[in-house]
Amino acid sequence: MKRNEMQDHPKVKSSIRGTKMVITIDGPAGAGKSTVAKELAKRLQFTYLDTGAMYRALTLKALREKEELIQEERLVKLAQRTVIDFKMDPKGALRVYLDGQDVSEDIRSLEVTNNTFYIARAAGVRAIMVDWQRRIGKKNNVVVEGRDAGTVIFPEAPTKFYLDADFEVRSQRRIKELQAAGKTVDENTLKSELKERDHKDMSRAVGPLKKAEGAIVIDSTDSSVQDVVEKILGILKDNGYLK
Ligand code: DC
Numbered sequence: 245m246k247r248n249e250m251q252d253h254p255k256v257k258s259s260i261r262g263t264k265m266v267i268t269i270d271g272p273a274g275a276g277k278s279t280v281a282k283e284l285a286k287r288l289q290f291t292y293l294d295t296g297a298m299y300r301a302l303t304l305k306a307l308r309e310k311e312e313l314i315q316e317e318r319l320v321k322l323a324q325r326t327v328i329d330f331k332m333d334p335k336g337a338l339r340v341y342l343d344g345q346d347v348s349e350d351i352r353s354l355e356v357t358n359n360t361f362y363i364a365r366a367a368g369v370r371a372i373m374v375d376w377q378r379r380i381g382k383k384n385n386v387v388v389e390g391r392d393a394g395t396v397i398f399p400e401a402p403t404k405f406y407l408d409a410d411f412e413v414r415s416q417r418r419i420k421e422l423q424a425a426g427k428t429v430d431e432n433t434l435k436s437e438l439k440e441r442d443h444k445d446m447s448r449a450v451g452p453l454k455k456a457e458g459a460i461v462i463d464s465t466d467s468s469v470q471d472v473v474e475k476i477l478g479i480l481k482d483n484g485y486l487k
Contacts, residue, residue: 253289254477255487256385265290265385265485267476268393271407272442272453274414276464276472280407281389282338283473288387292338293380294330295390295397296360298373300351301328301342303360313362320368328376352425358437367450370396374451391445394456403480404459407472413465414438 256265267290269281278294285292302323305311312318329341340348350356363369370392377397380386388397394404409417415435422429445453455461460479464472480486 253287254481256288256485264382266381266398266401266403267387267480268398268401268404268456268459269387269389269407270391270393270395270405270453270456270459272414272445273438274418275407275409276417276469277389277407279469280464280472280476281387283469284476285387286336287473287477288385291380291384291386292330293377293386293388294338294340295373295377295388295393297330297338297340297351298328298376299360299363300356301340301347302326302369302373303356303363304347304351304353305342306363307355307359313359316366316368319363319366320372323369323372354427357441361441361444361448364391365444365448365450370451391453392451394459395454396451399456403483403485404456405476406455406459406461408461408463409465411435411438411442 267284267288269277269284271277278296281294282292284290302319305326306313306319306322309322311322327341327343329344331339331341333339338348339346340351342351374392374397377388377393381388381398388401390397394401394406415431415438418438419429419431419434422434442453462472462475467475477486
C-alpha cells in the first residue's frame with residue numbers, strides 16, 4: 245500500500261473489528277460537525293449518519309402535508325408512515341431519501357431549518373428516530389453526528405466528541421455556506437435565528453444538546469476541518485482504536 249493510501253484510511257484495530265464501532269459527534273449548528281463527521285467517516289471507511297437530516301426530512305414531509313406541527317400525536321403518526329434512507333452518490337456525497345424521493349437539497353431550505361424544532365421537541369418522534377438510528381449503528385461502523393448522539397442514541401459509545409466554536413465563527417460559516425449555495429443572506433437575521441436555534445436545541449425537554457458524559461470537547465474556532473479530523477484520529481489512535 246502506498247504511503248498516502250495508508251494515511252487516507254487508518255485501520256481499525258483487529259481486536260475491535262468484530263464489533264461495530266460508534267463515534268459520536270455532537271455540537272451546535274455551525275460548529276463544523278457535518279464536514280468533520282463526513283471526512284472522518286470517509287477516512288475510516290465508516291458509515292456517516294447525519295441525524296439532523298432525519299429531523300429535517302420529517303419536517304419537510306410535515307410541511308408538504310400541511311400537518312399541524314403543534315400536535316405531537318399527528319407527528320408521531322407521520323413518522324410511523326415515513327421511510328428515510330441515505331445513499332452515497334458516485335461522487336461520495338450523501339443523498340437523503342424521503343419515502344424514496346431524493347430530498348437532499350429540499351431539506352436545507354430556510355423554511356425547513358426554522359421549523360425543525362417542532363419535530364425535534366416531540367418525544368414520541370424522537371423515540372422513533374432514535375430507534376432508526378440505533379438500528380443503523382448495529383449493522384455498521386458509524387460516525388454519528390447530531391445533538392443527542394452521545395447522550396441518548398449511543399450513550400455506551402466508547403468514543404464521543406463535542407464540537408464547538410465561537411458564535412461569531414459559527415455564524416460566518418453558515419453565511420458562507422448559504423452564499424455558496426447561491427442564497428442571499430441578511431447577517432443580522434441569520435444571527436438571531438442561529439441564537440434562537442441554539443436556545444431551542446439546548447433547552448428542549450427531550451434529547452437536548454449537551455456534552456455527553458466522557459465526551460472530548462474540541463473547539464474548532466481556529467481550526468480547519470482537516471485539523472479537527474487529524475486531532476480526532478490522533479485521539480482514537482492514542483486510545484487504542486486505530487493501528
Ligand atoms: O444538524 P442540523 O442543523 O441539520 O439539524 C437540524 C435540526 O434537527 C436541529 O436544529 C435540531 C434537530 N436535531 C435534533 O433534534 N437531534 C439531532 N440528533 C439532530 C438534529
